[in-house]
Every structure is written in C-alpha cells, then in structure tokens.
Amino acid sequence: MAWEKAVLTGAHFMSGDIACAEGAIAAGCRFFAGYPITPATEIAEHIAARMPKIGGIYIQMEDEIASIVAVIGASYAGLKAMTATSGPGFSLMQENIGLAAMTETPCVIVDVMRGGPSTGQPTLPGQQDVMQAKWGSHGDYEIIALAPSSVQEMFNLTIEAFNLSETYRVPTIVMADEVVAHMWEKIVIPPLEEIKVVNRKKPNTPPQKYLPFMPDDDLVPPMACFGEGYRFHATGLTHDEHGHPQTQSSEVQTKLVRRLCDKIRKNADKIIRVEEKMLEDADIVVVAYGIVARASLSTVRKAREKGIKAGLLRLVTLWPFPEKHVAKAAERAKAIIVPEMSCGQMVREVERAAKETPVFHLSKLGGEPHTPMEILEFMRRSQ
C-alpha cells in the first residue's frame, strides 16, 4: 500500500481496527494519543505506522487519562484528534470526556467493547459499555455514539464520527466490539473526492469581538484555535459566552448546560441513522447493533423463509437514541426482540420508546455473540 497517501482508495482486506485507523486518517485526523489495550491496540499500532508518513502525530501517553486530555489539547490547537481504547481505559477517560463536552471540544473516542466489568474478558466481545458512553461522566451533557457492524463501517463511521464531532463540537464515540474490531473483511475505500469531510466552523468576527462560547442559531459556537490571535479562555468550570467562570450564577449554569444538551437533542433528527430491513410489514422486530445486528439480519431472513414476518431495526446511532424509529416500528409490531451482549442496557431505551408493545430481551454474556439460530429460537418463543 502507498502509505504516503492519506486516503488509500481501492479494495482492501483489512481488520476492523485497521479500517478504523484508516477512516480516521481519511477524515483528516492528524493527532492520535493512546495507551495500549486489547482489543483496540491495533488501531494505535496502525496509526503509529501511518501518521509519520502523512505528517500526523502519534504519541503513546502514560495512561488513558493523559491520552484523552492530550487529544483535547491537540483539538484546541487545531488538529482533528482521536484516541482509542477498551472498557478499562474508557472508564479512566470519563471525567475528561465530560471536560470535552463542557469545553465543546471536537474529538473522537473509539471504545472497542470487551466483556466487563473490571478487567473482565480482554479478548472477547461485549456490549456492556453503551450506557457508560451516554452517562459515564458526571453532570448533564450529551455525546454522540455510533455502533459499527462491519469492517466497512469501522471505516465509514469513524469518518462520520469526526464529521459529527466537528459539526457539533462534541466528543463522538465509536462503540465497536471485539469481533468487529478483529474481524478481517473486504472493504472499499472510495476516492478522496468522494469522501465527505466536515471541518469545524471558524469565527468570522475579529478577535476583539470574538466570544468563544456564543452559539449560532444551530446552538454551536464557532471555534477559534490557539495561536490564531483570538486569545480566548476555556474552562471546565461553568462559564459564560466569554469563557469566563461564573460558578455562582444559576442563570449561566442553566443556559450553558441546557445548550450543551439541546445542541444534540434538537439536532437529533439530523444526527440519527438507522438501518431498516423488512420493517414495512414486520410483526416481530429485532432491534440490534454492532456485531449482534449481523446475526440478527440472518435471523430475520431465516424467519421470513419460515413465514414469520420479521424485520430488523439496526441502530447505527446509539446516542442520541433513535427513539422515533423504535416507536414507529413498535406501532405495527406485535413484539420487539433485543438481543444484546449484556445483562440489558439498550433494551431499556427500546422499552421506553416502544411504549405498549412488548419487548423481549435476549441477553447473552460470556464473550460469544448470539448465533442467528439462537435469536430465531427466541423469536419463536416470543411470538
């Protein structure tokens, strides 16, 4: 491969981790700070080999806390920046994901989920971090999280994660799992000009008039970077439009925190993506994400062969939660099935959105994804 090129246009046989790294580079990421952890290490390894050839920075930090904070620093210095980790590292990053949310820092975090809690099952897949992605840091805030189901999506959704994080100035999380990360598949990287890349909005006011946290109508403030002459301040403390701390003002706190949430909530329809398969007449709907959605699609096809009107709603966006899509599918369906590699996390959101429609959770732990037959058997019993 011609590694001096940022976009490796063509068909490749790659692992999900490598595709993720390539997606980041194609999206314009030029700074990566990380710490080795299974099953995300290959992302760092590949980026360490690629970055020097295209003028980007790779640094291995002393821990995951340092990694996410260095990423925030690099983003404020003007580079698109990313880190990649798994559960234990993701836990360590939480406080500073909150800092990134509070200081509206565009950045991408990849969490390749393995079985937890604690050190758990480092080499096996899990889906146990999806609530942590939404609620992991203290306080009220919103993030965006995406769940790839294939190696191709590890590439595509990493680009999309960068685009969303730059658009909304929000930490965006790629919630992969060990299978999707370690699986090798064919992927097609499009030509450079066909890849949509979004860059953060820059201020068009002179430095003397620039208010670093004054939002536009889309609720997102334009972002100046260090060294551009704007000489602004940013802080994790509650702050006003000037970026000045206002920790005693209920008005400033209310306005700021509401906006941090609303810029995602009110733009949710623009952000959310799902994949709908055979939903039009589905009596029984499988709601799944990540590698489990692949098995679920196979289940739906098998069910159709057997005369069961099954459909699949695959969550590509996990957060903000595709509530309307679930509600719509639930209106017609007699039952919803949620296979998940956890004791039950996204199923709670599905239940909330499905209202009266019964939701059945097929929980699987242990590090092996559901097989299509397991889901089919469960579907039969849930009818």
Next chain:
Amino acid sequence: MTKIVEQHPLSKYLRASMMPHIWCSGCGNGIILNSFVHALDELQMDLNKLVVVSGIGCIGRAAGYTNVDSYHTTHGRPIAFATGVKLANPKLEVIVISGDGDLFAIGGNHFIHAARRNIGVKVICANNFNYGMTGGQVGPTTPPEAITTTTPYGNIEHPFNLVHLAAAAGATYVARWTTLHVRMLTMSIKKLLQRKGFSFIEVISPCPETFGRRNKMRTGPEMMEWFKKASVIEKFSDPAKAEITTERIVVGEFVDVEKPTYEELLHEKMAQIMKEGG
C-alpha cells in the same frame, strides 16, 4: 520626572474582565503571576503564540487571568493537555502554571512522563504545602508534623522534594525560589521561557489562610519571615540534598542542560521517514 499613565504598563497581560481575583490576602500567587508577566514583558513575548494552561487549585485561576490563549483543565491534567497542544502546534509556547497538589499528587504521573520525554512544555509550580482551595488538607509537599485539616495530629507522610523529582525525571531546567525572591524568580522564568525542553520552577508560596495559621505563621509576612530566615541561595547544588525543612530552604538553579526535545526528535524522524518514501 514622574510620568502619568492611563494604564498599568503590564495590564495588557491580564484579563481585567476576570478581576477581582479569588486569592486571599497574604497569598503568594499574585507575586508569581506578577513575576510571570514581568518576564513576558522583558522578553517581549508574542502573546498570540503563548498558551497558559492550569489545573485545579487556587493558582489554577492564573490561566484565566493571563490575557493569552488559556485553558483550565480538570484536576491534575494540565501537563497532559499542554502535551497535546505543544505536539499539535510546536510553534506555540506552552506554559503550565499550577499547584503542588495538582501537579504532584493527582497529576504526578503526567509530570514525570512529560519530563522523561522532554516535551517542550514549561511548568511553574506554586508550592504552598497544602490544598488551599479546599480549605487546607495535607498534600504531597506538606512538611513532616505540619498541622492540616486532615492531619490534625501532625503530618506523618514524607514530602516530595520537587526539584529532585524533576531533575531525576529528566527536566532540562530546574530551579526553586520563594515568593520573597521576586527578581531571581523573574530572571528564572525568563530562562524557562527561553529553554527548548521540559523546564520546571518550583515557587515556595505563602498560604497564611489555610496553612500558615495552623502552623504558627498567621500572616503572609510571617510566612515570608520563614522564607527569609531559612532560604539559602546555592548555584547548581545537588537537588537530592535540597529537601525543605523548617531551618533550611535551598533555592537557586539546580539543572540547566540541553537535550533534544520530543517534538524535535519526532519531526526529525518524520522528515527521515518521508524522505525514504512510502
């Protein structure tokens, strides 16, 4: 002849909109900030290329008070943030101003690794021997037997000797002054700003409100009296022997060496890789 001016000549270095500051009377943080902006002025630093980063604690507000690009991180993380900034844009001069608890307790790991890598980040630490902002708890530099709110019967922990730690971790410039040594401190900050590699100044700073008054030094001047009596100026003495005691505070420069910075080596390596081709 006396010249009447509209503004203090150094006011352009400070964000007037952030004033009044939060620091107590008798606190040394103002002296440190004053020395810092004097150094900036004497060197005529390009304020558009300067980034000041602070962590959490009383001195953590210094970033916001300085009229340059500035960022106030979570507790303990200013050096990790500064590392990201410096690597992303090596043309920026990145200064961390933070406290002993922030830099050496919760953030200790980042300090030693940034020093080891020789990242071109400059660190000024206000050491006031306790956690002032939270009301005076024991910290990593609290002297033995000192009374704090969490060592009400006297501290039994061994304190860090910060200049020794910095030197051992690989810092290329290491100095210690007290807030009594304003001119030397300013001179030292000027040197720190002119060095390429990881540089460190410890400033012993009075905290009469939460530390001094529990330890028989009720006011700022009383704490300064201690600094005056105990300080011994030495030139490049062994930092290992510079432990701070009631009787003796060794101040001066300890290390001033040159070695390639991380960002220099990185860009050298990148140039070499790109030259050799894909």
